[in-house]
Amino acid sequence: MPSLTQRDRRALLLLAGAVVVVLVLQFGLPSRAEPEVAVSSSIPAAELRLRRLQEVARQKPRAAAESEAAARALAETEKGLLRGTTPAQASAEMQPLMKELLRAQGINMQSSEFMAVKPVGEDYAQVPLALSFNCAIEQWVNLMAAIRNAPQVLSTLDLRLGIADPKNKLIQVRMIVAGYIPASLVASAKGVAGI
Numbered sequence: 698m699p700s701l702t703q704r705d706r707r708a709l710l711l712l713a714g715a716v717v718v719v720l721v722l723q724f725g726l727p728s729r730a731e732p733e734v735a736v737s738s739s740i741p742a743a744e745l746r747l748r749r750l751q752e753v754a755r756q757k758p759r760a761a762a763e764s765e766a767a768a769r770a771l772a773e774t775e776k777g778l779l780r781g782t783t784p785a786q787a788s789a790e791m792q793p794l795m796k797e798l799l800r801a802q803g804i805n806m807q808s809s810e811f812m813a814v815k816p817v818g819e820d821y822a823q824v825p826l827a828l829s830f831n832c833a834i835e836q837w838v839n840l841m842a843a844i845r846n847a848p849q850v851l852s853t854l855d856l857r858l859g860i861a862d863p864k865n866k867l868i869q870v871r872m873i874v875a876g877y878i879p880a881s882l883v884a885s886a887k888g889v890a891g892i
Contacts (some may be wrong), residue, residue: 700770777850779824779876784814787878791826794849795874802831802840812873814883822883823875825854831861850877 781787788811801808812825833841837858844851854873861869876878 708808724777729795735790774850777877778821779849779878780867781824781878782882784822784824784878784883785883787824787876788814788826791824791874791876794847795828795877798829798840798847799830799845801831802836802842806829806830814878816880816883817877818880820880821877822835823854824878824882825853825873825875827871827873829869829871830852831867833866834868837868844874851875852877 719778721857779787779790781790792811796806802820807827810827812826812827814822814841816822841853844853852875854875855871856873857871858873861867
């Protein structure tokens with residue numbers, strides 16, 4: 698049997714080392730890690746969590762843009778709040794405002810009555826004004842449109858229609874229209890009145 702040359706011995710040692718490396722890579726080193734079953738079962742859960750986090754990350758810019766748009770819309774709407782710095786001033790502001798809206802439709806106000814300012818939610822308060830007048834149905838419809846389109850934030854709280862003059866086709870209107878102020882004005886007015 699021929700003896701192995703130095704070159705053959707080196708090749709066998711390299712081959713044995715390569716076999717050891719292949720076996721280690723194939724079967725891994727013994728470790729204290731969790732069994733393979735637990736790792737493979739957590740992979741779908743990790744992928745699901747990754748997808749959720751990616752979705753949240755994609756939605757952040759949109760949520761920020763929607764928040765900014767809502768803040769701008771709120772600021773624009775709040776420009777329509779009554780300008781009075783107290784509830785009494787806001788009530789006084791309502792009367793000429795409604796007189797002007799009525800006059801624009803050719804309606805004469807017969808009477809108006811200031812009503813108590815009352816909070817609506819945490820941030821705003823209603824400043825109601827009761828009105829009485831007679832008009833044609835077309836004038837009333839146009840007045841309702843004018844109230845809706847006014848630069849101030851106004852709402853109709855109560856509405857009662859009756860017949861005023863059937864011959865001239867006039868209706869009798871009794872309605873309560875409210876403007877709005879920040880609720881903080883009502884709270885500060887109560888604090889001043891309590892002193």
